[in-house]
Amino acid sequence: METWNTLKEIQPRITDLLVKTLEKDRLAHAYLFEGSRGTGKRVVALHLAKSFFCENVNGSDPCLECTNCRRIESGNHPDIHMIEPDGLSIKKHQVDHLQKEFSYRGVESAKKVYIVEHANLMTIGAANSILKFLEEPATLTLAVLLTEQGSNVLPTIHSRSQHLAFSPLSRAVFLDKLVTSGNSSVISSLLASLTTSYDEALQLLEGDWIAQARSVVIQLMEELYARPTQVLFTLQEKWLPLFKEKPQIEIGLDMILLWLRDLLFSKVEKVDSLTYIDQIDLLQQQALTSSQDTISKKMSDVLLAKRHLVANVNPQLLMEKLLLNILEG
Ligand SMILES: [Zn+2]
Known part of the structure; x- marks a missing residue:
């Protein structure tokens, strides 16, 4: 399972920054994670969500054992919402639907996390709905917007979120990791070009x-x-x-x-x-x-x-x- 330490191998600069922010308890409301496929945007977002929700968080580290940590790990935490494009774009009704769902369960927990994949595909309406939600004083909301192309993200989102640029992994390091785990050099070479996420490589190897x-x-x-x-x-x-x-x-x-x-x-x-x-x-x-x-x-x-x-x-x-x-x- 990931820890901030293992994530540090993938994204040292970003991990350092998030760990310090967590230790000072000064998370922003919205983050824009920009980086190419396989740079760990999603896994860092989910780990950040663990630190955000964990009942026994130690400094910046989530315990990985409490109900919240385990629910996030298995992908069914009720207060984490993943939004993906519906066809060409992420539409306002998708965000509104979530907000309605959130409001039904408002008492359970004041914390909510949005993780938006392909955030560059949000319509203006969808972006404004998210921004409005971030301002709700009643909820502690964290939005993590993921994108491969930050330049295509709406300016309103850009100006309201903290922009973190994910750098590509060193291919040599990753390739070495694949070969030492017993994969052929031919397949490892292809995998290391397709992704720099070990989990993703394992999935591809199934x-x-x-x-x-x-x-x-x-x-x-x-x-x-x-x-x-x-x-x-x-x-x-x-x-x-x-x-x-x-x-x-x-x-x-x-x-x-x-x-x-x-x-x-x-x-x-x-x-x-x-x-x-x-x-x-x-x-x-x-x-x-x-x-x-x-x-x-x-x-x-x-x-x-x-x-x-x-x-x-x-x-x-x-x-x-x-x-x-x-x-x-
Ligand atoms: Zn925990």
């Missing part, structure tokens, strides 16, 4: 999914360059059965992005930075026939597909369009 996913991505990328007529067939037969749910598709898109980034590394002979470490020959061969500009354009296509995924575009259409775009590139 079953044989990540290894299968990796070979399908390599097959697709090989076909895009060598046998383009095969691509839609492979999509149908191999990709779609494996990448079914949104989080899986998101990882699949990241894996394609990493392949393209490897192509760029191969062009500039930075093979030490490769993710697909056992594919050097194929990468170098493809890199020979692609300019940096076309590779960059293909990377933008993947980023666009990622945005469409958040907006609930049909996964098959999304992938067909992406692969055809990459082929044209």
Whole structure:
């Protein structure tokens, strides 16, 4: 289980700051955690919630044993609300619904925590509802807004929350951790490029999914360059059965992005930075026939597909369009 000490390995600066703030009992009402995927935003937010709710908090450290700590650990604390985008955005009615729920249970505890994922997707209405709620004198409310892109967060939210920028983990440290836990260097290298959260890496390692996913991505990328007529067939037969749910598709898109980034590394002979470490020959061969500009354009296509995924575009259409775009590139 996480402690502030273990989190310090992931985010030393932010952990120090939060620990000091907790010790002085001077938490802000709202935090904006900004950082790329896998930098520990969610896990730090949940640990902060433990310190906030724990019945036996010791300095800044939650006991991890009381009812509150255990409920947070198992993801069913009644006074913690996770808000995620409903389609393209986080809408006012989602926040209002929560506030109604909170008001029914007002007596139980005066403390409430909101954790908002993809906070950059809040509508103005939703943001204002949250801000209004933070001003309620009757409740001790903590809002933790998580985002990968702070620049897209509404200015009202920016100005009212404390902004903490999560830095990326050192890849070398994380990679080493994965290999020493018994994972192959090929899979560890991919995992360390996809995430810097150990828990997330463990989830990805469940079953044989990540290894299968990796070979399908390599097959697709090989076909895009060598046998383009095969691509839609492979999509149908191999990709779609494996990448079914949104989080899986998101990882699949990241894996394609990493392949393209490897192509760029191969062009500039930075093979030490490769993710697909056992594919050097194929990468170098493809890199020979692609300019940096076309590779960059293909990377933008993947980023666009990622945005469409958040907006609930049909996964098959999304992938067909992406692969055809990459082929044209
Ligand atoms: Zn506790």
